[in-house]
Each structure stands twice: as C-alpha cells, then as structure tokens.
Amino acid sequence: MAPVLQLEDLSWSVGGADIIREVSLAVEEGELLAVIGPNGAGKTSLFNLVSGLTRPTAGRIRLDGRDISSLAPHRRAGRGIGRTFQSSSVFATMTVAEHVELAARCAGIRRVTSADVAGVLARVRLAGRGPDLAAGLSHGDKRKLELAMLLAPTFAPGPDRVRLMLLDEPMAGVASEETGELTDLIRSLHREEGRTVLLVEHHMDVVLGLADRVAVMHHGGLLAAAPPDEVMANSTVQQAYLGDAL
Secondary structure, X not given: OOOOEEEEEEEEEEOOEEEEEEEEXXXXXXXXXXXXXXXXXXXXXXXXXXXXXXXXXXXXXXXXXXXXXXXXXXXXXXXXXXXXXXXXOOOOOOEHHHHHHHXXXXXXXXXXXXXXXXXXXXXXXXXXXXXOEHHHOOHHHHHHHHHHHHHHXXXXXXXXXXXXXXXXXXXXXXXXXXXXXHHHHHHHHHHHOOOOEEEEOOOHHHHHHHOOEEEEEEOOEEEEEEOHHHHHHOHHXXXXXXXXXX
C-alpha cells in the first residue's frame, strides 16, 4: 500500500531564497510522525505546502498515492487532510456545538444530529460543553475543540474521511497543567483510533511521548528521520538543534 502522505523532493523558494529544500518523506498509515527543528527551519512552511496554502516550486505531494500538488486547500480537505494552526482559531461568539456543526457542513455533511455532535465532543473530552461559548474555554479546551472540528467529517457514513491530521504546535499557549491531558488525547486518537498524524511540536517531552518517528528539519532541509531514540543519539542532530540541554 502507498503511504498516506508521500513528499518527493519537495522544494519551495521565495525571491530566490530556498525555504524548503528537496524534502522527501513518507508518513505511513496509522503513524505519528513528529517534525522538529529550530525556529526558521521550515516546519510550518512544510505544513503550508502539504495543506495547500502554498504551492511547491518543485517536487510532488501524494496522498494515498495520488498527486495532490496542484489541488486547492479545500479540495485537499475534501480528500481527508485536516489541519490545526499555531494560533488557536475558534469563533468567540459561537458555541462549542456550533463549531462542530459548522465543520461538518463545510465538509459537505448535510444532516448533523445532536447525537453526532455529542459523540465527537465526548471523544475529545469536551462532553457536556456543547452549549458553552468558545470564548469561555481555556486554551487547552480550545485546542480540543479544534480537534473535534477535524473529526467532524467522520459523521458521514462510508470510508473514514479523515486521512491525515496535521497538528501545528498543539501545545502552543497551553498551560502546563493542561498539556498532559491534551497529550493523552492526541495519543488516544493516534493509538486507539489509528489516526495518521503529522505533528510539529517544540515540547520535546511531548514529542518523545507521542512519536513513532521524528523528522528533524534544519535550514529548510531534512536532516534525519528515524525513531525517537535514534534521533536523540544522532550527533549531527544534537549539534544542529538539540544542543547541550538534552
């Protein structure tokens, strides 16, 4: 079977400057691959290419073996790519339930029941929070709501429409007392539900606790991609990113 996501010599340049340089990487079915690297390494730029916000200068992006390099973001979403962003993106004046209903309708699901909404909120540990305004949620709970919105297409019958979850720094801005529960939730979605996840995260304890493999980016290129223990022991990675702190 083809990998869920396959990047083939992916490159992106702006004004002659190489932002992403010939990145080749595969994400297998049911894998959680974490992408790490110093600020400016190209991690979010890579997510922008995969989700379609920017178009590659060279190379190919394949989803389940099909070339999606030229597809618009909404068409990639329709094929099963869901994404969160570094900054929490919820509507303050809408309820938690309304967010999930909106996400489902944007995915083309015409009939959304209250049971559907309650079910997905329970999956992300927001049971009973449907009537609450998003403005009143803690930052950690806003992150859970974003995950619920990614899962909304699973309301539809037939094959699972959530093929790949792109989580861009899900712990950014989350209070330390909430990171453990949010980490457990992502672990549950990955291991218990078999979700395929591409994760960018700066918290190394979160990365080491979740990732099947770790990809290290540096100056827009891929430095290494291996199981966490191998990456931690890689002297080149340590010099480029991890440093003496680890």
